[in-house]
Amino acid sequence: MDEKLVLIWEKCLQFMRDNLNAAENTSNLKKLENSFDLLFDKVQPVSLVDNNLTLMVPSDFYKEYIEDNYLSLLSAALKKYIGKGVKLWYQVMENKPAGKEKPITVNVKGQTVPTPKVQETVPQHFSAQKFVNPFTVPGIPKVNIDSNLKADFSFDNYVEGESNKFASSVAKSIAKRPGSTAFNPLFLHGGYGVGKTHLSHAVGLEVKSSFPDKVVLYLSSEKFIQQFVSAAKAHKQTEFANFYQMVDVLIIDDIQFLSGKSATQDSFFHIFDYLHQNGKQIILTSDRAPVDIMDIQERIVSRFKWGLTAEIKAPDFDTRRKIIIDKLSRDGISLSEDMLDFLANEVKSSVRDLIGVINSVIAYSTVYKSELTLELLKETISKIASTKKKVINIPYIQEVVCEYFGIQRDQLLSKTRKREIALPRQLAMYFAKEYTNATFTKIGEEMGGKDHSTVMYACETIKDVSKIDKEIKKYVKELTEKLKH
Incomplete structure (x- = not known):
């Protein structure tokens, strides 16, 4: 291994370790350092060529965990010791017999390179073995699984109209014969607050009423991701899959948030296949149609289309x-x-x-x-x-920036590097990071499929340049006022 690269990486690690406790109290520092060391002890630098740094990680989980928890800190370290514009790549080691390891290279996100096939492990069939219920306290057995359904979200309280009549009719049909209709999975999509969650809960409540012995489970995709990460950290992925194999009707809300979570997608794929093959009902909701969900495996998108996709529009x-x-x-x-x-x-x-x-x-x-x-x-x-407090989200930021500079949204999301477009784009990325909880990857997706490193560079550039450039400082100040009022 290149000694210079090793030295650079050690400096990066020390920088991250030194800045790890910026927002934490001293009592938590030791715990944070231990977690950091356990994670990065298994991460090794492979090469640094033309500002492209490649890291070797044991699995997709490590890559995903780094991006979710240390990406900002890692970016700052790379910028400090390698320079601006550095691009981060990973090599994921497939699980193969000893002596036959073969690394596969995966870019972080957004690059036009083939995505390698991740080795799949089919979950074992559920048996009498002990399982882990991720919705209960560890060690406390729970026979009756809480469905997490809201009693108010019933069919009786659901008002039908032209905007939701078709979806409602299909949902009622599924409730009578869960898993036995052609509508499996049922994929409900539509904008904010149009009734997707209510309708999916209504199916679950009706099934519980008509078939008391069936296991119905509702959860958000964020909850599913959190539970998977916890199971992976504890090396209990099999128990995690076994739990979901017990469910008769699985309802997952906002499935679009699986975007970019490759390891979680792998687990979801096998759970989906097991449930579908065994006649269990799957209901998914999303704010967009399956084909419009970015950074999600094609095999999963194809399964979304196996059953029925129904759009619920804003009520007339x-x-x-x-x-x-x-x-x-x-x-x-x-x-x-x-x-x-x-x-x-x-x-x-x-x-x-x-x-x-x-x-x-x-x-x-x-x-x-x-x-x-x-x-x-x-x-x-x-x-x-x-x-009423104004909700500042990425589409709103794009709208304000486009109006301010007199450009069209499609120009903002384009690939052109002309300054009259590139600067507004960088400002939109900067404000998206400042005013939303979106990750660099998510912002990149919303900004026309840009790489997360492009977003990081834009945010850092605007932050640095606005301190010394009067024009940029003026843009930031005026746009801030427009976004808040």
Whole structure:
């Protein structure tokens, strides 16, 4: 191994170790250092050629864990000891018999290089062996698995309309014969707050009511990822798979967040196949259609399409009106026709926002003991609008930046390196990191499929240059004001 590379890597490790405890108290430092050393002890530098650093890691889990927990710190270290523009690559060692190891090279994300096939291990069939339930405290057996279903999210409380009628009909059919229809998996997709989660819960509740012995489990994809990472760290991936093999109806919300999680995707793939082959029902929700989910294995996308994909759109006027009537009637409240029309016209984005406004109106009327009138509705909604905190997400940041510089969104997401486009793009990446919880990888995906190292470089550049360049400093200041107001 190149002695110069080893020295550089040792300096990088020491830099990361020195900066590890920046936000932690002294009592946690030893624990952090031990975890850091255990992880990076198995990571070795392989080569450094033309600013391309390749690291050898034992498995995809190590690569994923580094990216999720140490990427920012590692980036700073590489920039310090190698220079700006360094690109990070990994070599993942396949699990093969001793003496037959063959490394395969995988770029971090976003590069146009073939993705190698990851060695697969099919989960063992569940037997009488002890299993681990990731939703209980370790060591405490739990025979009756909590389905995590919300009782209010039933079919009785689900209002049908043109925007969701097809998906609702399919869901009811599945609830009568889970795993025995052609709709397996059921893939529900649509925007924020349109009722995907409610409908998936409704299926689960109906199955539990009609088939008490069936195991129904609802969870978010974030929870699934967390449980997998915990199982992998404890070397209990088999127990993790065994637990999910017991489920009769598996409902996973926001499946798009599996994007970029290659090791978790491998586990999900085998669990999916086992459940599907054994006649178990799978229901998935997403904010986008299967083909639009980036950085997810093709074999998984193809399985999403095995059953039925149904889009749920934002409710139309008639559906919004029905929702208002249904919600208020359950609270013993009735409104005049003009008041119903006003409310239905006022909130068009999502069911969730609509119900939020209805609850606010009811609360206002109750607190001030005022009769509900059209004037009161207008006054209440006006106050809600004036106090509502603006949600700053990546699409909103892109919109503000494009408007500020007078460019189109497709230009912002393009590959052109012209300064009049590249600078706004870098600023959008910088603000995305400043105002959202998105990872560098996620920001890169939303910015037209850019590599995570490109995003890191953009954020660092804007941060550094804005301190000395008056023009960039002005852009940052003015855009900050526009984003906050």
